[in-house]
Amino acid sequence: MEVEEAAAASAWPGSSKRCHLLQFLLHASKRLDLRPIVKYSALEFFSGRFLPALPRKMGFCGARSGRVVRSWLVEPPRDSNLELFALVAVWIASKIHDLRPLSVKSLKALGDRIIADQHFMCRDFADAELVFMEVVEHNIGSSSIAFIYLEDLLIHFREISKLGDLLDMDVCMEILDILYETEDTSLLFNSPCSLAASTLVAAYVISVPKQTWEFPILPWVRFATSYNEEEIMKIVLTILLHVLKLDEFKENDMEDFEVRCLL
The missing domain is CATH 1.10.472.10 (Cyclin-like)
Structure with a gap:
């Protein structure tokens, strides 16, 4: 039973x-x-x-x-x-x-x-x-949701790089919306800080023209959040697979993708 x-x-x-x-x-x-x-x-x-x-x-x-x-x-x-x-x-x-x-x-x-x-x-x-x-047992605290971490990261990114102006917050929020709607990715919200960092990187890839990918986004995210680059990359890949529907973009492409992100 x-x-x-x-x-x-x-x-x-x-x-x-x-x-x-x-x-x-x-x-x-x-x-x-x-x-x-x-x-x-x-x-x-x-x-x-x-x-x-x-x-x-x-x-x-x-x-x-x-x-x-x-x-x-x-x-x-x-x-x-x-x-x-x-x-x-x-x-x-x-x-x-x-x-x-x-x-x-x-x-x-x-x-x-x-x-x-x-x-x-x-x-x-x-x-x-x-x-x-x-x-919910009166658990309505909202200090540790992904959006708050994401907003804070984006503010810091714009303070240190002009490329931050090319990173659209609306794109970041569209990513979060899709992840919320998708049951397979909803568990990512259990780790809001790492999700925020990964969403920022994914939005960077989507929003910033490839020819201007000069900022070392992954090392900076690692520095800002203390999360491992490989862990962030796995989440970024998951996000892009769901957001962009890249069926041909498989895990064995991760290494090449990481190099392109760091250019």
């Missing part, structure tokens, strides 16, 4: 449902014109903490795994209810980072337009926030 429960938890929520929910949150972020720090905090709260913890809190892993959450919002966890929790993640992130947080009325109005199967009341948002906080 415990094996079956563990299997159910590990399979949750499934690739297609996870992709749908992350696309929903990204779409909501665009509709609300969120600042990046709010958007990526919400993504971390929802995809990095809420979704992984929900099976355990619903009792999939047995009573010994922690207190079971009881609420009509998670029994059963319908798509519309999970979309509500995605908006709640945005609401929480906005209350942390915005001087004027989003109002529940504005979130309800958006939910009425983009949640297809159900209309939620303002009190449902309040109830969902309580459930959300219980599921």
Whole structure:
């Protein structure tokens, strides 16, 4: 029985449902014109903490795994209810980072337009926030998310090299969005600092014209983050394979790729 429960938890929520929910949150972020720090905090709260913890809190892993959450919002966890929790993640992130947080009325109005199967009341948002906080055990710290590390690295890079002006933050954020949507790469967010460093290198390769690849980006990233160049390169390769869909770009090309990055 415990094996079956563990299997159910590990399979949750499934690739297609996870992709749908992350696309929903990204779409909501665009509709609300969120600042990046709010958007990526919400993504971390929802995809990095809420979704992984929900099976355990619903009792999939047995009573010994922690207190079971009881609420009509998670029994059963319908798509519309999970979309509500995605908006709640945005609401929480906005209350942390915005001087004027989003109002529940504005979130309800958006939910009425983009949640297809159900209309939620303002009190449902309040109830969902309580459930959300219980599921994540009030873990809503946002000081160690990949975006913050990435923003800091980019600022430092622009201070020491004019090539930093060619590195577009929008490209960096597009990379992060794709990695969030892709289940195979979502585990990279468990190491936000190394992911930030690797995203910067990948964005450098994508944004900076090859003829101007004169800055030793990998040695600098190693110096700035203390991460091994080979480790960073493996993550960079993974990012490029998913972002650029380079099916012909295999691991045995890594050595040549590394040389080109260091030119």
